[in-house]
Amino acid sequence: MLKITNLHATVGGDREILKGLDLALKPGEVHAIMGPNGAGKSTLGNIIAGRDGYDVTEGSVEFEGADLLALEPEERAAAGVFLAFQYPVEIPGVNNTYFLRSALNAQRKARGEEELDSMQFLKVVREKLGVLHLDDKLLHRGVNEGFSGGEKKRNEIFQMAVLEPKLAILDETDSGLDIDALRQVAEGVNALRSPDRAFLVITHYQRLLEYIRPDYVHVLADGRIVESGGPELALRLEEHGYEWLRERKVPEA
Numbered sequence: 001m002l003k004i005t006n007l008h009a010t011v012g013g014d015r016e017i018l019k020g021l022d023l024a025l026k027p028g029e030v031h032a033i034m035g036p037n038g039a040g041k042s043t044l045g046n047i048i049a050g051r052d053g054y055d056v057t058e059g060s061v062e063f064e065g066a067d068l069l070a071l072e073p074e075e076r077a078a079a080g081v082f083l084a085f086q087y088p089v090e091i092p093g094v095n096n097t098y099f100l101r102s103a104l105n106a107q108r109k110a111r112g113e114e115e116l117d118s119m120q121f122l123k124v125v126r127e128k129l130g131v132l133h134l135d136d137k138l139l140h141r142g143v144n145e146g147f148s149g150g151e152k153k154r155n156e157i158f159q160m161a162v163l164e165p166k167l168a169i170l171d172e173t174d175s176g177l178d179i180d181a182l183r184q185v186a187e188g189v190n191a192l193r194s195p196d197r198a199f200l201v202i203t204h205y206q207r208l209l210e211y212i213r214p215d216y217v218h219v220l221a222d223g224r225i226v227e228s229g230g231p232e233l234a235l236r237l238e239e240h241g242y243e244w245l246r247e248r249k250v251p252e253a
């Protein structure tokens with residue numbers, strides 16, 4: 001589904017942040033990306049989603065066989081790429097339901113599908129609220145306006161549920177969450193796992209991965225994937241930190 005080959009990228013014009021990154025995701029898989037602060041994790045997510053400010057200087061990103069980097073951010077979203085932000089934006093005064101319906105309809109339109117009227121959209125919303133065990137309180141407020149940290153994250157998961165992406169990227173969706181909110185976010189992700197959807201879960205901590213059990217864990221350090229493994233790799237990182245990877249020496253168990 002997603003194939004990243006030898007990706008080099010700079011930020012703000014000259015600084016190279018990604019330095020030859022390779023990564024491949026198949027449908028249905030959940031991959032976790034861990035790594036020290038400043039390693040380039042958010043840069044990777046932002047480049048896949050097509051956010052401004054980054055220049056790819058070498059390498060390629062293919063999504064379902066097509067050149068993802070050639071697409072505008074909106075086209076990527078319509079193709080099924082979703083990025084949940086580390087710090088969700090507030091859009092005061094814009095009703096959450098209205099915002100989501102616009103986003104969904106923009107994507108449907110770009111795919112040549114019929115737009116949903118409010119009744120049809122309400123049906124989708126009810127179904128997703130049910131799947132995620134959320135109540136409809138979030139719907140009637142402004143986008144993230146006055147939301148607590150936990151509510152913002154839940155809202156992101158809800159947005160993801162409504163937009164039904166093929167590739168969902170979560171960038172530190174766990175940062176700043178208490179254990180209940182964390183569990184709820186993880187349960188939401190787990191409810192949305194499906195054979196035709198892949199997840200890229202970027203996280204600084206192992207804790208989230210106790211609830212979202214990834215198929216693969218990768219360590220991104222200094223702009224490259226320096227280690228890949230199963231969920232046990234996350235535990236090793238929790239215990240030993242990232243320094244040992246720099247030395248390329250695996251600590252004894």
Ligand code: ADP
Pocket residue numbers: 011012017035036037038039040041042043044053
């Ligand atoms: P991570 O998410 O792994 O903590 P980031 O991808 O956010 O790392 O950042 C990687 C490096 O790129 C950091 O040194 C950061 O300061 C720098 N960086 C990221 N975005 C920008 C930007 N828009 N302008 C300048 N520097 C940036």
Ligand code: MG
Pocket residue numbers: 037038042
């Ligand atoms: Mg960071």
Ligand code: MG
Pocket residue numbers: 041042043086171172
């Ligand atoms: Mg980051």
